[in-house]
Amino acid sequence: MPERHEQDDQEREFDLRWAESAEHKEPSARARMLAARWKENPPGPVPFRGEPDYVARRQRRSGWISTAIVLGCVAGVIVLLGYVNFRGGY
Template structure:
């Protein structure tokens, strides 16, 4: 058999995917062994521990950002006005 044929046989992914039995990964085996001895506590899917409260300073930070944008626009206008004269 040619070397190319050996290469194709060694790395034939279709053959590997069609295997009747697939061995679990090392991590899956490790977790299964750990959970057999000490099962994890049940937890709801993506549950928040408590409701998230809105921050009181959200409007203040928005005002600061808008103020900075306006200040930069005024500064650019001032510089362009003085460079035109």
């Protein structure tokens, strides 16, 4: 039984080497689909990076908002625990 497994591995290795050494490689299905679509309707120019100012502003603002919310919740829990401890009379 181990011999068959070893033989399958060798055949698979041979197939992979044979496939990788092919001179002509067919494009993927997605590449063929996009090529056909773009032949009829080519895409417009697109910047290398999309609107970095908007993304940076949004990330900065959302970072501060989430930080303020977390700190507010922590402060609220501390105040609530202090109030419960104070009312408990321990």
